[in-house]
Amino acid sequence: MDTRPIGIFDSGLGGLTAVRALVREAPWESFVYLGDTANAPYGDKTRPELTALSGHNIRFLRSRDVKAVLVACNTSTANAMDAMVREAGGLPVVGVIRAAARAAAELAGSGRIAVMATAATVRSGAYERAIRELLPEAEVLAVACPELVPLVESGRTDPADPALGRAAEEYAGPIRAFGADTVILGCTHYPIVREAIEAALGPGMALVDSGAASVGTLLAALEARNALGDKKSAGTRQFFCSARREAFARHGTTFLGWPVENVTEIDIERY
Ligand code: DGL
Numbered sequence: 001m002d003t004r005p006i007g008i009f010d011s012g013l014g015g016l017t018a019v020r021a022l023v024r025e026a027p028w029e030s031f032v033y034l035g036d037t038a039n040a041p042y043g044d045k046t047r048p049e050l051t052a053l054s055g056h057n058i059r060f061l062r063s064r065d066v067k068a069v070l071v072a073c074n075t076s077t078a079n080a081m082d083a084m085v086r087e088a089g090g091l092p093v094v095g096v097i098r099a100a101a102r103a104a105a106e107l108a109g110s111g112r113i114a115v116m117a118t119a120a121t122v123r124s125g126a127y128e129r130a131i132r133e134l135l136p137e138a139e140v141l142a143v144a145c146p147e148l149v150p151l152v153e154s155g156r157t158d159p160a161d162p163a164l165g166r167a168a169e170e171y172a173g174p175i176r177a178f179g180a181d182t183v184i185l186g187c188t189h190y191p192i193v194r195e196a197i198e199a200a201l202g203p204g205m206a207l208v209d210s211g212a213a214s215v216g217t218l219l220a221a222l223e224a225r226n227a228l229g230d231k232k233s234a235g236t237r238q239f240f241c242s243a244r245r246e247a248f249a250r251h252g253t254t255f256l257g258w259p260v261e262n263v264t265e266i267d268i269e270r271y
Pocket of ligand 1: 014
């Protein structure tokens with residue numbers, strides 16, 4: 001047993017989609033969550049920039065004595081995984097892409113899988129590689145959706161918001177034309193606006209939530225190391241962000257449906 005917290009990070013609110021799944025599946029686990037809101041969005045950054053930002057996040061989480069790191073950010077997973085593993089000094093580091101690819105491969109009937117993701121994730125080709133390892137014949141269409149993260153971070157998640165509807169429609173068009181039967185929400189922010197995305201995609205497509213998919217992999221990794229927490233007690237929850245603390249708490253509370261309290265703002269550059 002290991003009762004130390006799990007470290008989870010994202011560029012902002014998106015990783016809360018993994019938190020939601022973790023709290024549902026393993027309520028006894030404690031966690032430390034970091035939203036690097038000072039540097040969001042990550043999706044328009046270069047690989048060297050993402051490597052540097054991800055390194056700060058790992059060093060911060062290590063300073064909180066975590067037992068493992070869940071990289072609840074597709075963009076960091078796609079662009080900086082090797083550097084993060086080095087930075088983590090032997091701690092297990094679980095990303096979101098393999099788990100989401102596996103979930104999609106299980107669902108995909110026709111073998112046509114679309115990936116909605118940030119520009120930096122699409123550019124990396126990480127999803128195509130992960131899916132083809134499992135389904136060599138799969139046809140994959142990756143669509144960059146740059147407007148969604150800024151909308152989510154500014155709290156514009158109402159499916160009736162015209163800007164959200166327009167953006168979702170723009171990204172859904174090529175996916176419908178491609179004839180996908182499975183769509184990976186390959187950015188952890190997107191399940192927060194799932195309703196708008198589903199409405200734009202139309203019926204008949206199975207959606208994969210990359211943050212939620214990764215939680216099973218994380219728990220299996222902990223179990224294999226005999227490092228799950230104490231199932232008889234409730235886990236503790238700590239939240240940190242690197243800017244706009246009040247907005248993070250407010251929007252996080254709206255999404256999770258339980259209070260995101262005592263959020264601490266940190267200077268991430270110091271780590
Ligand atoms: N939520 C993150 C991801 O899964 C980062 C999005 C962003 O900051 O652009 O890719």
